[in-house]
Amino acid sequence: MKDFIRIRGISKYFGDFAAVDDVSLDIAKGELFSILGGSGCGKTTLLRILAGFELPTKGTVEIDGVDVTNQPPYQRPVNMMFQSYAIFPHMSVAKNVAYGLQKEGVARTDIEKRVDQALDLVQLRDFAKRKPDQLSGGQRQRVALARAIIKRPKVLLLDEPLAALDKKLRERTQFELMNIQDELGITFVVVTHDQEEAMTLSTRIAVMEQGRFLQIGTPLEIYEYPRNRFVADFIGTINTFDGTVQQIDENTLVIDSEEAGTTITALGRHDVVVGQKVCVAVRPEKIFVGKDEPDNSEDTRVRGVVHDLGYLGNLSLYRIKLVNDNIVLVSSQNRRRSASRFLEWEDEVWISWRPRSVAVLLE
Template identity: 75%
Template sequence: MKNFIHIKGLSKHFGDFVAVDKVNLEIGKGELFSILGGSGCGKSTLLRMLAGLEVPTSGSIEIDGTDITRMAPYDRPVNMMFQSYAIFPHMNVARNVGYGLRKDGVGKAEIEKRVDQILELVQLSEYKTRKPDQLSGGQRQRVALARALIKRPKVLLLDEPLAALDKKLRERTQFELMNIQYELGITFIVVTHDQEEAMTLSTRIAVMDKGRFQQVGTPKEVYEFPTNRFVANFIGTINTFEGVVTVVEEDKIQAYCDEAGETLTALGRQLVEVGQTIGVAVRPEKIFVSKERPDNQEDVCIQGVVDDLGYLGNRSLYRIKLGNGRIVQVSSQNRRRSVTRFLEWGDKVWISWTARSAVVLLD
C-alpha cells in the first residue's frame, strides 16, 4: 500500500546546479500528496521527472511495481496538469479533453462518452464546443483537470493547480479537487508554494528546500512537530529562542535561552545532550497573553511590553517586547465582541505557554 510510488535516490543536476538531491519517497495508492517549497527548491523539477519531461541524473522511480525512470512521457501511466494549464488554443473544450484518448486510438463513440462523463464531473458539460479563449480562468483550470484525468492515470501530477485563480475561487476549487480525488481514487501529487493549500488538500506533505526533503509528514506533523528550523519557519510563523541544554529527562528537556532570559522547558522527542545548542520554538497561537501573572507554575511565564498590535477581525496579533529587547509574536482569538481593546500599546503583560507547546529544533 505504502509504496505505490517508490522514488529511490533521485537526483537531477543542471550543470553544476543540483536541482534535486538524492530524494527518497514512498507514496501510497490514493494519497493526495503535496510537495511544498519556495521557488527554486526543486519541486517542479521533481514533478517533471515523474512526468518524464526531465531525465533524472541518477536514481529511479517505480509506479505500481514498474520502473518508469527511463520511460518516455507518452508511455507513462501518469498525466500532468500544467501550471499554465497548457490548453490547446486551436481546439475546443471537447477536443482538448479528448486529445489523450485520440492518441491512444480509442474509438469515436467511446471517446465521446468519456468526454461527456468527465465534463460532467468537472461541471463543464454546457461548454463542450467553446474555444479556450471564451473561458474564464476557473473554467480553463477545470478543462485542464478533465483533460489530465480522462485517461484514468495511475498518478495525476498537478503543478501549482490553483495559483492562477483568485482567493475565493481558490478556496472553492480546493474542495472540489479533494472531492474529485476521493471519487476517482487516483493518487494525486500536488506541487505548491502555498502552505495553506498544501495543509487543506493533502494527506501528507513533503517540505522541500535546496533540492532535498526537509520533512515528510501529515499536515499536523509538519506544523506541530517540525523537525528543523526551515520547516518550522516555512510553515506558519514561529518564535524560536536559541539556547543551551541544561537538563535532559526522559521525555522533557530544559534549556537556558539567553534570548528569553529564562530556562525554558520543552517536550523533546529528539536525542540531545547537556551543553548542546538548540532552538526552543513556540507558535504564536500557543502563547497566552494576560495582564496578571498566570498562577500555573508548570507554564513558562515571561514579562514583556506590548510593542505593536494588529486587529484582524477573527484574531489579533501582538508583538511583545521582552526585557532584553527580543520581540515575541503572539496571536489570540477574539472570542468576545467588544469595541474597546483588551490591550493597548505599552501595556505591561505576561506571556505564557505550556511546555507541551514548545518544540525543540536541532538544525
C-alpha cells in the same frame, strides 16, 4: 499499504548544479501528496521527472511496480496538469479533453461519452464547444483538470494547480479538487509553494529545499512537530529562541535561552545532552497573553509590553516586546465580544506557554 510510487535516490544535475539531490520517497495509492517548497527548490524538476519530461541523472522511479525511469512521457500511466494549463488554443474544450483518448485509439462513441462525463465532473458541460480564449481562468483550470483525468491515469501530477486563481476561487477549487480525487481514487502529486494550499489539500507533505526533502509528514506533523528551523519557518509563523540545554529530567527538558530572557521548559527527550545548543520554537497561537502573572509553575513565563497589535476580527495579533528588546508574536482568539480592546499599546503583559507547546529543534 503497498507503496504505489517509489522514488529511489533520484538526482538531477544541470551542469554542476543539483536541482534534485538524492531524493527518496514512497507515496501510497490514493494519497494526495504535496511537495512544498520555494521557487528553485527542485520541486518542479522532481515533478517533471515523474512525468517523464526530464531524465534523472541518477536513481529510479517505479509506479505500481513498474520501473518507468526511462519511459517517455507518452507511455507512462501518468498525466499532468500544467501550471500554465497548456490548453490547446486551436481546439475546442471538448477536443482538448478528448485528445488523450484519441491518442489512445479509443472508439469515437466511447470518447464522446467519456468527454461528457469528464466535463460533467468539472461542471463544464455547457462549454464543450467553446474555444479556450472564451473561458475564464477558473474554467480553463477545470478544462486542464478534465483533460488530465480523462485517461484515468494511475497518478495525476499537478503543478501549482491553484496559483493562477484568485483567493475566493482558490478556496472553492481546493475542495473540488479533493472531492474529485476522492471520487476517482487517483493518486495526486501536487507541487506548490503555497503552504496553506498544501496544508488543506494534502494527506502528506514533503517540504523541499535545495533539492532535498527536509521533512515528510502529515500536515499536522509538519506544523506541530517541525524537524528543523527551515520547516518551522516555512509553514506558518513561529517564534524561535536559541538556547542551551541546562537540565534533563525524566519528563522535562530545561533550556536556558538568553533570547527569551528566561529558561524554557519543554517535554523531555533523550536525544540531547546537557550543554547542547538547540533552538526552541513556539507557534503564536500557543502563547497566552494577559495582564496577570500566570500561576502554573510548569509554564514558561516572560514579561513584556504590547509593542504592536492588530485586530483581525476572529483573531488579535500582538507583537510583544520583551525586556531584552526581542519581539514575540502572539495570536489570540477573540472569544468574547467586547466594545473595547482587551489589550492596548504599551500595556505591560505576561506571556506564557505550556511545555508541550514547545518544539525543540536540533539543527
